[in-house]
Amino acid sequence: MSENTVLITGATRGIGRATATAFARKGYRVVVTGRSPEAVAGVVREMRAEGFAVEGETLDVCSIDSARCLAESIARRHEHLDVLVNNAGILPEATASGAVNFAHLGAFTDTLMTNTFGPVNVVEALLPLVRRAPAGHIVNISTEMGSLTEQRNPGSAYYPMVVPGYQASKAALNSLTVGLAKQLAGTGVRVTSVCPGFVATELAPAAADAPTAPADAAQMILAVAESAEATEAGAFVGAAGPIAW
Numbered sequence: 001m002s003e004n005t006v007l008i009t010g011a012t013r014g015i016g017r018a019t020a021t022a023f024a025r026k027g028y029r030v031v032v033t034g035r036s037p038e039a040v041a042g043v044v045r046e047m048r049a050e051g052f053a054v055e056g057e058t059l060d061v062c063s064i065d066s067a068r069c070l071a072e073s074i075a076r077r078h079e080h081l082d083v084l085v086n087n088a089g090i091l092p093e094a095t096a097s098g099a100v101n102f103a104h105l106g107a108f109t110d111t112l113m114t115n116t117f118g119p120v121n122v123v124e125a126l127l128p129l130v131r132r133a134p135a136g137h138i139v140n141i142s143t144e145m146g147s148l149t150e151q152r153n154p155g156s157a158y159y160p161m162v163v164p165g166y167q168a169s170k171a172a173l174n175s176l177t178v179g180l181a182k183q184l185a186g187t188g189v190r191v192t193s194v195c196p197g198f199v200a201t202e203l204a205p206a207a208a209d210a211p212t213a214p215a216d217a218a219q220m221i222l223a224v225a226e227s228a229e230a231t232e233a234g235a236f237v238g239a240a241g242p243i244a245w
């Protein structure tokens, strides 16, 4: 059994919640984080009832102060973090209403704030702890919809979909994966963008009937986090292997 520690953002439901269980089953100590203290406490209760080693922390990824408080709290208990999963994400364009020419400005701003600035805040605050790990891994939960190549590929299932804020937020997240991987080359810390597939969660109404169960997406995320193939150059992968940036 591993004694590694993983921290997951947005772990109160959906893919993040399932990922917490997948890592816990693999023997990791799991730090579950989320915006709602009550929701975090609920997950901690459920997971402890299953005998897992789990801790709960409140974190709003949109706030650097919240991320710094989290880092201070973690540093009091842990010397390092082995895996950081930047999972928290939103897709408000799926439910935004009203006429727009191209983009819902409010939804666009909120999406970039959570999906892109969020991981930046979290990395900025937690990177010193990840760097202290023997072989740290930052896993950014992205989507094939953020691939610029696939957005322009008429053969892609996602080709007809235009959600400008969501796609821009994940394309930018992928760019952060590349930049961070470069900055961390030689430190032993790897950085990977992962597309979990189309997963049945509350992210958007259309996701309610998605073909992939959160538990299956979580297994894939765990496998990627532990993959010896994850390189120092940064990677973008899905269930079927590498995805074009």
Ligand SMILES: NC(=O)c1ccc[n+]([C@@H]2O[C@H](COP(=O)([O-])OP(=O)(O)OC[C@H]3O[C@@H](n4cnc5c(N)ncnc54)[C@H](OP(=O)(O)O)[C@@H]3O)[C@@H](O)[C@H]2O)c1
Binding pocket: 009, 010, 011, 012, 013, 014, 015, 016, 034, 035, 036, 039, 059, 060, 061, 062, 086, 087, 088, 089, 090, 114, 118, 141, 142, 143, 144, 195, 196, 197, 198, 199, 200, 201, 202, 203, 204, 207, 210
């Ligand atoms: N579902 C899919 O098909 C799919 C496909 C590709 C990629 N993804 C990505 O997978 C990730 C997880 O999505 P999901 O499908 O599991 O969605 P979900 O069920 O809606 O879960 C999202 C999680 O993020 C949290 N969150 C939202 N804003 C936050 C913030 N500011 N700070 C901290 N936590 C916050 C939510 O908690 P609250 O209760 O606080 O809102 C919730 O726990 C996202 O990054 C999404 O883009 C999903």
